[in-house]
Amino acid sequence: xxxxxxxxxxxxxxxxxxxxxxxxxxxxxxxxxxxxxxxxxxxxxxxxxxxxxxxxxxxxxxxxxxxxxxxxxxxxxxxxxxxxxxxxxxxxxxxxxxxxxxxxxxxxxxxxxxxxxxxxxxxxxxxxxxxxxxxxxxxxxxxxxxxxxxxxxxxxxxxxxxxxxxxxxxxxxxxxxxxxxxxxxxxxxxxxxxxxxxxxxxxxxxxxxxxxxxxxxxxxxxxxxxxxxxxxxxxxxxxxxxxxxxxxxxxxxxxxxxxxxxxxxxxxxxxxxxxxxxxxxxxxxxxxxxxxxxxxxxxxxxxxxxxxxxxxxxxxxxxxxxxxxxxxxxxxxxxxxxxxxxxxxxxxxxxxxxxxxxxxxxxxxxxxxxxxxxxxxxxxxxxxxxxxxxxxxxxxxxxxxxxxxxxxxxxxxxxxxxxxxxxxxxxxxxxxxxxxxxxxxxxxxxxxxxxxxxxxxxxxxx
Amino acid sequence: xxxxxxxxxxxxxxxxxxxxxxxxxxxxxxxxxxxxxxxxxxxxxxxxxxxxxxxxxxxxxxxxxxxxxxxxxxxxxxxxxxxxxxxxxxxxxxxxxxxxxxxxxxxxxxxxxxxxxxxxxxxxxxxxxxxxxxxxxxxxxxxxxxxxxxxxxxxxxxxxxxxxxxxxxxxxxxxxxxxxxxxxxxxxxxxxxxxxxxxxxxxxxxx
Numbered sequence: 001x002x003x004x005x006x007x008x009x010x011x012x013x014x015x016x017x018x019x020x021x022x023x024x025x026x027x028x029x030x031x032x033x034x035x036x037x038x039x040x041x042x043x044x045x046x047x048x049x050x051x052x053x054x055x056x057x058x059x060x061x062x063x064x065x066x067x068x069x070x071x072x073x074x075x076x077x078x079x080x081x082x083x084x085x086x087x088x089x090x091x092x093x094x095x096x097x098x099x100x101x102x103x104x105x106x107x108x109x110x111x112x113x114x115x116x117x118x119x120x121x122x123x124x125x126x127x128x129x130x131x132x133x134x135x136x137x138x139x140x141x142x143x144x145x146x147x148x149x150x151x152x153x154x155x156x157x158x159x160x161x162x163x164x165x166x167x168x169x170x171x172x173x174x175x176x177x178x179x180x181x182x183x184x185x186x187x188x189x190x191x192x193x194x195x196x197x198x199x200x201x202x203x204x205x206x207x208x209x210x211x212x213x214x215x216x217x218x219x220x221x222x223x224x225x226x227x228x229x230x231x232x233x234x235x236x237x238x239x240x241x242x243x244x245x246x247x248x249x250x251x252x253x254x255x256x257x258x259x260x261x262x263x264x265x266x267x268x269x270x271x272x273x274x275x276x277x278x279x280x281x282x283x284x285x286x287x288x289x290x291x292x293x294x295x296x297x298x299x300x301x302x303x304x305x306x307x308x309x310x311x312x313x314x315x316x317x318x319x320x321x322x323x324x325x326x327x328x329x330x331x332x333x334x335x336x337x338x339x340x341x342x343x344x345x346x347x348x349x350x351x352x353x354x355x356x357x358x359x360x361x362x363x364x365x366x367x368x369x370x371x372x373x374x375x376x377x378x379x380x381x382x383x384x385x386x387x388x389x390x391x392x393x394x395x396x397x398x399x400x401x402x403x404x405x406x407x408x409x410x411x412x413x414x415x416x417x418x419x420x421x422x423x424x425x426x427x428x429x430x431x432x433x434x435x436x437x438x439x440x441x442x443x444x445x446x447x448x449x450x451x452x453x454x455x456x457x458x459x460x461x462x
Numbered sequence: 463x464x465x466x467x468x469x470x471x472x473x474x475x476x477x478x479x480x481x482x483x484x485x486x487x488x489x490x491x492x493x494x495x496x497x498x499x500x501x502x503x504x505x506x507x508x509x510x511x512x513x514x515x516x517x518x519x520x521x522x523x524x525x526x527x528x529x530x531x532x533x534x535x536x537x538x539x540x541x542x543x544x545x546x547x548x549x550x551x552x553x554x555x556x557x558x559x560x561x562x563x564x565x566x567x568x569x570x571x572x573x574x575x576x577x578x579x580x581x582x583x584x585x586x587x588x589x590x591x592x593x594x595x596x597x598x599x600x601x602x603x604x605x606x607x608x609x610x611x612x613x614x615x616x617x618x619x620x621x622x623x624x625x626x627x628x629x630x631x632x633x634x635x636x637x638x639x640x641x642x643x644x645x646x647x648x649x650x651x652x653x654x655x656x657x658x659x660x661x662x663x664x665x666x667x668x669x
Contacts, residue, residue, distance in 0.1 A: 202557045202591065423656070
C-alpha cells in the first residue's frame, strides 16, 4: 500500500513538475513575444534624408548648380507623395576661410529636388568655394546637415586649372593584359586552405571580400565568410590563417604600417552605422569604432592613419589616429573631399558621365590635374594613387553586355601607360576593394567559379 | 527531499523545452502576427521621390526570401532566419519583392497601373530578379545602364537593387534587400559597370 502510495506520489510530482514547467515556459515566451510585437508596432518619427553629388572639380566656364535630392519620411503619411514638405539653405563662401553666406534652396519642379545656383562672385579662380546645406521638414520635426560636419567640414569645389587632357577613345574589349605573376590563389571551400563563399537565395556569391599588400609584398586576403584573413608571404604556395572576430559579411580592409589591420564592416543593423575594427597581426581585436555616416564604401591607409570614404557626404574621414579610434562626432568634423596622401596633399576624383577628373591638391589649391574622356561609358574609379610624380588610376569601362578595367599611368605630359584588365569579378567583393598599388606594382583581386586569386601587374614606370 | 528534486528537475526540463520549442517557432511568427492581406490603394501617379520614400521606410528592416512584409521600427524583427527555409515567415522583402512594392506594381503582369501597398501587407508580386532583368511585365522595361536614373534598378539573374543616389567616384548608392545577414539598407555598389547586371526601369513616373 505504501509502495503504491509512493509510486502515485512520484508520478504526481513528475506530472506537476512537467505541467508547471511547461506553463511557465510558454508564459515566459508569450510575454517576451508580446514585447516584441509591442516594439514592432512603435511608430517611427519624421526623418529627413538627403543626397548630393558635389561639383568637386570644375572647369572654366562651367556653371555650378548645387542640387540635392531630399526626402521627408513621415510614418504617419498614408501616401508617400503626401509626405511632409522640405525647406533648406546652402551656406557658402569663397575659398575655404571666412564667414558663410546663406542661399535659399528652391524646388526645380522635380519632386524632392532642391537646388541653388552658385553666384559668380563666390567662385574664385584658384580656391573655388566651400559650402554645406541644411535641409529640414517644414514642420521643424527633423533636419539634416550635408555634409554632416557642416561648417567644420564643408564640401569643397575646386577649379581644375590647366588640366592635362587624355582621350581614351572607344575601348577595345577582349584585349586584357596578362599578369606578371599570380601571387596568391585559393579555391572556394571550407578547408583550412580554402576561401569561403557566402551563398544564399537572391545572393550573388560573395567571397574574398577584400585584400591588401604590405610594402614587402606580403598579400593578405580577407576571407570574411570564415571570419579570418589568409596571409601569403613572398613565394609561399599556401597561406597562413589568422582568425578574426568579425561579422562574416562583406567588408573592406587596410593594413597599417605597424602590422595591425583594419576591417570595415559595411553591414549595419538596427539603425547603426558601419563598424571599423582594428586587429593586431595575431588577430587580437584591439579596438573598434563606428563610422560617422550611414554608408561607407572603402578604407585606405593614409599618412596619419586609416581613412574611410563615407556617404551621403562623399567625404574621406579619419577612423583612427596613432592607433586610437576616432569617434563618429570627431570623424565628421574632419571630413575632406580628397583622400590624404603623402606630402600634405590630397587626391580628388570626380567621375562625370564619360569623363573622369583627377587632381593633386595642396595647400595652395590644385597642383596638377587631368581630364580623362572616354567614348565607352565609365563606371567606378577603383583606385587613384600617386606613383612618384605620376598618378595611377584604375576605372571600369562598360557597355550593357561587357566590362573591363583600364589602368592608366598619368604623367605631366599625359598618358604614360595604359593596360586593360579582365574584370574578374565572378564573386562579389567590397565595392572598391579590388585593387592595390605597391611600389609600382598593381595588384588585382579576382575570382572565378573555381576560387579567388591576386595577380600582380608591373607598371614598368620610372 | 528526493521528490522536491524530482519536481525541480521536471519543472526546469519542461520550462526550457517548452520555451525553446516556442522560441524556435518564433521565426515563423512575424508575418502571422503582424502582416495582413489588405488590398492595395490605386494611385493616379507615382514619383521617383515618392518611391524612394517607400524604400526608405524599409531601411534597417529584415530580409525574407519570397517575403514582402515589414514594419518601420529600424530593426530586423526576425534575425538569423535559416536561409535554406523559405517558409520561416520572417520580416522583410526579398530583393524582387522589395522592388515590386517600392515600384508600386500590380499583381497582374499585364497591368501597369500604380498600386500603393501597405508596409505590413505581405505581398511579393509575380517577378523574380531574373524576370525583372529581362523586362517582364507591362510596367517594366530594360534600359541602358548608362542612362539609369534614381529609383531605376540594376538586376542580375539572382539579385536586384534600386539606384538611390550616384556617388562622385562613379559608384552608386543602392537601396536593396540584400540577404538574411544584411537585411534591407543602402550600400555603395558597383553593379552598374558589372556585366552580370542589366538596367531595368519601371515606366510611368511623373517626375
